[in-house]
Amino acid sequence: MADEFIKGLSIFTGAGLAWMVLAGWYRTPSFESEQQLVAPVELADSATMFDSLGVLLMDVFFWFAILGALTFWVLVPAVRRAGEALNERVG
Amino acid sequence: MTDDTPNRETDAEKARADGSGIVAPDDETPTWRERKTRTQGLSQLTYEYFERARREDQDLRQESDYVERDVLAFPTWPHEVIRNLAVASFFVGMLIFLSATLPPHIGDPANPSSTPAIILPDWYLYWSFGLLKLGPLNPELSILGGQKLMADRTYGVLANLVVVGFVAIVPFLNKGSARRPVEQPFWAAVGVGGVLFAFTISVYSAKNLIPMNLHLLFDLTFLVPIVGGFVTWAVLKTMREGYMYDLNRRYYRLRPPK
Numbered sequence: 001m002a003d004e005f006i007k008g009l010s011i012f013t014g015a016g017l018a019w020m021v022l023a024g025w026y027r028t029p030s031f032e033s034e035q036q037l038v039a040p041v042e043l044a045d046s047a048t049m050f051d052s053l054g055v056l057l058m059d060v061f062f063w064f065a066i067l068g069a070l071t072f073w074v075l076v077p078a079v080r081r082a083g084e085a086l087n088e089r090v091g
Numbered sequence: 092m093t094d095d096t097p098n099r100e101t102d103a104e105k106a107r108a109d110g111s112g113i114v115a116p117d118d119e120t121p122t123w124r125e126r127k128t129r130t131q132g133l134s135q136l137t138y139e140y141f142e143r144a145r146r147e148d149q150d151l152r153q154e155s156d157y158v159e160r161d162v163l164a165f166p167t168w169p170h171e172v173i174r175n176l177a178v179a180s181f182f183v184g185m186l187i188f189l190s191a192t193l194p195p196h197i198g199d200p201a202n203p204s205s206t207p208a209i210i211l212p213d214w215y216l217y218w219s220f221g222l223l224k225l226g227p228l229n230p231e232l233s234i235l236g237g238q239k240l241m242a243d244r245t246y247g248v249l250a251n252l253v254v255v256g257f258v259a260i261v262p263f264l265n266k267g268s269a270r271r272p273v274e275q276p277f278w279a280a281v282g283v284g285g286v287l288f289a290f291t292i293s294v295y296s297a298k299n300l301i302p303m304n305l306h307l308l309f310d311l312t313f314l315v316p317i318v319g320g321f322v323t324w325a326v327l328k329t330m331r332e333g334y335m336y337d338l339n340r341r342y343y344r345l346r347p348p349k
Contacts, residue, residue, distance in 0.1 A: 024193045031195050 008072030015065035022058035138333030221296030223247035273334045276327035284320030
């Protein structure tokens with residue numbers, strides 16, 4: 001159980017950090033503004049392929065942080081518990 | 092073979108990590124009353140936790156290469172130094188990473204000719220700022236014909252002195268012989284109440300931080316710490332049933348006497 005927790009936590013913090021950095025680049029007009037990390041994405045005309053890749057990775061990291069953590073904290077233990085319950089009922 | 096007399100050998104073969112199936116050593120066998128009080132809820136959980144800690148301690152001491160020491164700890168070099176280096180490297184690396192990837196903009200210089208809408212000290216002084224706003228507590232004395240004995244601002248400064256004075260006195264009232272909050276629930280409750288009061292008075296200092304009736308917020312500023320302290324006291328009192336004082340004494344044998 002502890003192993004599953006630290007896996008989920010690592011994914012959550014690691015992917016969350018990567019998302020925060022990319023959102024700081026592409027979704028934060030200014031650190032003084034009221035919308036930081038969640039402002040609509042605005043790519044300048046001079047945006048390169050790396051910029052669009054960064055915008056794509058931003059969403060990838062965001063959903064990886066949420067779904068990855070949910071997988072290890074909820075899904076895997078639930079499946080394991082279900083298997084145990086099934087085994088007890090059968091055996 | 093019932094649950095009350097489990098087989099020691101099978102227990103040692105299959106060490107379960109969830110705290111179930113553990114038994115007290117022979118000389119510490121609990122009485123029937125103790126058994127009854129530890130069969131449910133938080134007291135059972137506390138008892139099982141400390142019983143498992145005692146069991147792991149006993150297993151460690153029975154290992155052949157174990158050297159009996161007064162305090163169970165690791166040597167500074169290399170264990171602690173390497174651990175500290177790893178932790179320090181992580182945080183330094185995180186600082187460098189964040190300052191490299193998210194450099195904050197340098198804002199406009201402050202305009203000395205305009206007063207900001209909200210005036211607040213730095214966040215760690217909010218509690219003191221909140222104590223300056225205790226005007227509603229300053230009594231209007233009928234003996235003075237409804238006048239207040241001192242101005243509200245004087246009263247606020249005096250409140251700062253009282254709170255700082257209480258914090259300064261606490262170490263003399265309680266010597267801190269407890270290693271864990273369960274050992275002295277009352278003083279743990281005082282501590283929790285103090286922390287909560289520092290928080291609530293900080294929230295109150297901004298006055299418009301929480302969208303709430305100001306009178307209600309003022310009442311909650313003093314009620315929340317009392318309620319929180321009482322809940323802490325009650326929870327720790329419950330946990331005492333399962334707490335094992337001997338185990339704690341064994342770990343901290345080198346403590347100076349009171």
